[in-house]
Amino acid sequence: MIKVPVFDSDGNSLEDASFSEESFGGKVRMGLLRDVVIMHEANHRRGTASTKTRGEVKGGGKKPWKQKHTGRARVGDIRSPIWKGGGVVFGPRPRDYSFSMHRKAKKVALQSAILSKLKDNEVVLVDKLELDSPSTKKMANLLKSLEIREGCLLVIREFDETIWKSTRNIYNVKVRVSSDLNAYDVVKYKKLLVVKDVLDNLKFE
Known part of the structure; x- marks a missing residue:
């Protein structure tokens, strides 16, 4: 007791x-x-945390420079996740916890x-x-x-x-x-x- x-x-x-x-x-x-x-x-x-993928960030469309003979790495667009201001890979998205x-x-x-x-x-x-x-x-x-x-x-x-x-x-x-x-x-x-x-x-x- x-x-x-x-x-x-x-x-x-x-x-x-x-x-x-x-x-x-x-x-x-x-x-x-x-x-x-x-x-x-x-x-x-x-559950409102959210980041933008490379398909959602502003920019892109034009190739920054040509593919070959520049001495620099090849790049498709400026929205690449490895670029500053680019998209985020596997970032948080809105969800119900x-x-x-x-x-x-x-x-x-x-x-x-x-x-x-x-x-x-x-x-x-x-x-x-x-x-x-x-x-x-x-x-x-x-x-x-x-x-x-x-x-x-x-x-x-x-x-x-x-x-x-x-x-x-x-x-x-x-x-x-x-x-x-x-x-x-x-x-x-x-x-x-x-x-x-x-x-x-x-x-x-």
Whole structure:
């Protein structure tokens, strides 16, 4: 069993919550985590890098000099890849780098990502997270009281505009709805801030 302290909205410790490793897959599968991270980063690539071949660069048509009796190497046109300003051989072309993984593999990767955070004491639980009105100052004070000074992923049950507006101006803090949670975001951020009930009822679908 893994014990995680639970705090209130003021940063005061309340109790310890216990989680079994089996509920998060039993072990951390590092190879699968690596594959999921590569997939997410590949899916974010724009793939717009492009170079021109010798058939696309400007110039050419006329032979620079005659074939023989000049003492120089023979040349067909100035668009040759060995000439400055010529075409590029095997250069990058626009392409789609994205690929997908099986849904079950992504589910197991998410379990492994959360389990790794639990084992490394990088999960912070709060009993509830409610704000009357958007306030960056209140959210920043909450993170400070919880001793969260690095990147943080805040997981909530459903979209809350008040919480979203309170965190959007805080550097390296991201809000995710539990149904949209993925292994890449869990691994990317140093701390995982979750409402206790959300983690208890998290469904790995």
